[in-house]
Amino acid sequence: MKFDLRCKFILSKEVDEKEDISNFLKNFVDEANNGILKRGAADSGAKIVEWNAEGNKIEMRIVSEGNIRSHEGAVRVRKALSAALGKEYKIGIREILLVDYAIVIDVEQKALKKFSIPFAELKIDGSEVEMKISNKGEEFLRENYVDRMINLVREKIKAQYYEGKKEYWELIWKSEEKEPVWHADPSEEMQKLGWIVPGSTKGKWFYRPPAAAIMKAMERIAVEEVVLPLGFKEVIEPMHVSLDTWLRTGHLEGMPGEIYYISEPVTRDEKQWEHFIDLVKITKEVPEEELRKNLKAPKAGVCYAQCPNIYFSFLGKTISESSLPVLVFERTVPSDRYESGGRHGIERVDEFHRVEIVYIGTKEQLLELREKLIERYKHVFNDILELEWRMAQVTPFYMQQAGIAGHEEEMSKGTIDFEAWLPYRGDRSKEWLEFQNISIVGDKYTRAFNIKGQRSQLWSGCSGVGLERWMVAFLSQKGIDPEKWPPGFKKYLSELPSMPEFL
Ligand code: ATP
Ligand code: ZN
Ligand code: MG
Numbered sequence: 001m002k003f004d005l006r007c008k009f010i011l012s013k014e015v016d017e018k019e020d021i022s023n024f025l026k027n028f029v030d031e032a033n034n035g036i037l038k039r040g041a042a043d044s045g046a047k048i049v050e051w052n053a054e055g056n057k058i059e060m061r062i063v064s065e066g067n068i069r070s071h072e073g074a075v076r077v078r079k080a081l082s083a084a085l086g087k088e089y090k091i092g093i094r095e096i097l098l099v100d101y102a103i104v105i106d107v108e109q110k111a112l113k114k115f116s117i118p119f120a121e122l123k124i125d126g127s128e129v130e131m132k133i134s135n136k137g138e139e140f141l142r143e144n145y146v147d148r149m150i151n152l153v154r155e156k157i158k159a160q161y162y163e164g165k166k167e168y169w170e171l172i173w174k175s176e177e178k179e180p181v182w183h184a185d186p187s188e189e190m191q192k193l194g195w196i197v198p199g200s201t202k203g204k205w206f207y208r209p210p211a212a213a214i215m216k217a218m219e220r221i222a223v224e225e226v227v228l229p230l231g232f233k234e235v236i237e238p239m240h241v242s243l244d245t246w247l248r249t250g251h252l253e254g255m256p257g258e259i260y261y262i263s264e265p266v267t268r269d270e271k272q273w274e275h276f277i278d279l280v281k282i283t284k285e286v287p288e289e290e291l292r293k294n295l296k297a298p299k300a301g302v303c304y305a306q307c308p309n310i311y312f313s314f315l316g317k318t319i320s321e322s323s324l325p326v327l328v329f330e331r332t333v334p335s336d337r338y339e340s341g342g343r344h345g346i347e348r349v350d351e352f353h354r355v356e357i358v359y360i361g362t363k364e365q366l367l368e369l370r371e372k373l374i375e376r377y378k379h380v381f382n383d384i385l386e387l388e389w390r391m392a393q394v395t396p397f398y399m400q401q402a403g404i405a406g407h408e409e410e411m412s413k414g415t416i417d418f419e420a421w422l423p424y425r426g427d428r429s430k431e432w433l434e435f436q437n438i439s440i441v442g443d444k445y446t447r448a449f450n451i452k453g454q455r456s457q458l459w460s461g462c463s464g465v466g467l468e469r470w471m472v473a474f475l476s477q478k479g480i481d482p483e484k485w486p487p488g489f490k491k492y493l494s495e496l497p498s499m500p501e502f503l
Contacts, residue, residue: 002063002104003046005070005139009058009081010142010447012092019055022088029060036076037068046073058101070269071101071141073450076080098136103130105150112160117152119145129153139146146231164478167394172416174390175382178477180423181484187345188474193480194499197347203343209497215353217493218470221384222355226376226465232357234394237309240300241335243458248448249308260336260350261298273452302336308461309333309450314360318452325361325369347472355465362456366440367412373463377418385474389420413442420473435469 015021022400029048046064053059060077062070074096082093110127119140123130131142131149140146154461195211198204207215246252252260266272276294279287304307319326321382336457338352343349357368374391380385418440422460425431440461445451451458478485482495 001485002065002103002180003070004103005062005074006099006101007060007062007074008097008099009060009078010094010097011056011058011085012077014056014093014095015053015089025051025058025086028081032077032080037062037174039068039076041068041321043067048073051195053119059334061384069146071098074141083121095138096141097138098133098140100132100134101136101146102144103133103150105131105153106386107157109157110159111157115156115160117149117156119373120149122153122246129157136355140326143428156367164367169417169488170393172391172393175388177428178386178388180388180421180477181479181481183423185345185424186346186472189480190346190475192452194502199351201350203339203352205346205349205351208420209498211491215471217478218467219353219355219488221380221492222467222470223329223331225354225355225380225384226373227329230327230372230376232329235313235330236309236332237303237306237313237330239303241303241308242300242312243244243298245308245312246301246304249445250309250448251304251308252330255304255329258337258339259301260338262300262302263295263298266294266296303333304337305335305462305464306330306333306354307445307464310356310358310454310462311445311451311460314451315449318454319458320361320452321456324458325359325365326452326458327357327369329355329357331355345472346468349468350468353467356462356485357465357468357495358462360451360458360460360461362453363412363459366459366461370416370438370440370461374416375503377436377438381418381420384486384492385470385478386486386488387419387420387473387477389435389473392417392419394437397409411439415439420477422474422476433469433473435473436463436465 029051033047037047043066046062046065046068048060048062051059054104060074062073062075062077066072068076078096079091085091085093104129107127107129111124111129114122114124116122117131119133119136120457121132123132131153133146133149142490158431159424187196190211195208195212196205199206240330243252246259273294276287276290279290293454310330314326331354334351334353339348339350346352361369381389394415407473418436418438419432419434421428422431422433438461440459442459443457445460446458474489478489482490482493485493
């Protein structure tokens with residue numbers, strides 16, 4: 001890596017004594033080059049190689065090849081220079097400006113094609129990438145933007161190698177084969193019967209009594225057979241999630257295109273809405289443009305998964321040892337996702353219902369809990385729903401890429417997907433649907449939300465029971481005629497409520 005930074009220190013006022021300052025600077029640079037710019041460096045550190053004072057500005061060129069990057073050096077220089085100028089001339093430093101900055105980034109793999117990132121120009125030549133930044137303010141040097149830009153370049157090159165590849169998938173358990181009672185698509189059948197009807201907005205369903213009864217039975221099974229026996233306690237969370245929360249969890253960089261954003265009105269003052277109301281009265285249409293004027297930019301979105309708001313509720317808390325592991329679940333708030341293409345029936349929708357459980361505890365506690373969870377889930381899928389299903393260990397491709405998969409520490413993190421065969425889609429060799437998962441994410445979220453144990457290092461994880469997916473898996477294999485349902489499920493729902501008759 002090579003760093004070559006030209007920066008400008010803006011002083012609180014001009015230095016009068018011309019001769020004097022060049023001597024002062026020469027001494028300062030000598031001292032800095034041998035002191036603060038070397039401190040803690042494994043190699044030669046950073047070095048000021050050019051400097052110049054004019055008016056109320058001091059310009060410097062700081063180069064480095066190693067672990068004190070030039071921008072880090074500049075921040076150190078600011079502090080020392082400010083002290084020295086204060087002592088000598090009673091002058092302070094108002095700010096540092098980045099004039100230009102060239103960074104040659106070593107990358108492990110060659111870039112396969114050109115790409116760009118914000119705030120910089122990139123020159124990409126195989127495994128050498130040169131990043132040029134110019135004319136930026138102080139936050140650029142202080143706030144680690146540059147390091148994050150270097151990481152982003154590396155990440156984008158890595159991503160070019162796994163584009164289009166699937167996640168790593170390894171079977172860990174599978175049930176015996178079970179003969180399905182039919183091969184129909186349950187969503188289609190339920191729609192024909194009027195049990196489900198499309199909602200008034202994209203990808204959302206209205207569940208009439210028979211369909212609602214089946215989904216509620218699934219919820220009761222999840223809660224009574226899995227969640228409560230393992231000691232989880234119910235919580236109720238808000239439906240809106242602040243964008244700040246998703247900044248912490250990573251959703252905002254992970255799936256910004258899947259979020260339903262929420263806008264607050266600019267005001268509830270009727271005067272401000274008068275024109276809008278008048279337009280509605282006259283046109284009997286939605287005046288979209290006028291509406292947009294009356295809305296603020298979104299600062300939140302609709303729940304995507306329940307866990308981020310659960311973690312937010314623990315923000316900054318230290319949890320006593322005797323309260324560990326913390327076990328909670330949420331089943332009130334639906335999850336909304338902009339699925340765009342790929343919507344199908346009730347199994348891939350823009351609004352779905354989940355029971356999500358969250359566990360926070362020591363690594364050992366979570367590993368033990370995961371075994372118990374698997375045991376309870378097995379009981380449900382084998383003895384109550386009698387499904388043909390399987391479990392697989394999945395690792396996102398980037399983790400494999402980093403050589404993390406297979407490493408014991410990382411495998412104790414990671415996700416187990418639960419999948420069921422959907423006979424209506426075709427062959428059991430390939431037509432499986434993920435209907436829930438169990439994740440342990442290590443300290444990712446406890447760190448992001450600053451959640452600490454009294455003594456223990458805390459890990460966390462979650463398991464999301466997708467009720468639409470449970471329902472699709474069950475109905476695809478067992479049909480919609482209660483007569484043919486397995487006895488374990490009949491205990492929860494033996495007959496269906498009637499439908500209104502439509503003329
Ligand atoms: P996929 O890869 O299928 O999009 P995902 O990785 O987005 O799934 P998760 O975020 O892990 O899914 O969500 C956990 C659970 O939520 C899934 O196992 C499933 O039960 C449910 N789920 C996710 N997306 C949908 C959807 N669009 N419609 C219905 N259920 C869903
Ligand atoms: Zn979750
Ligand atoms: Mg998804």
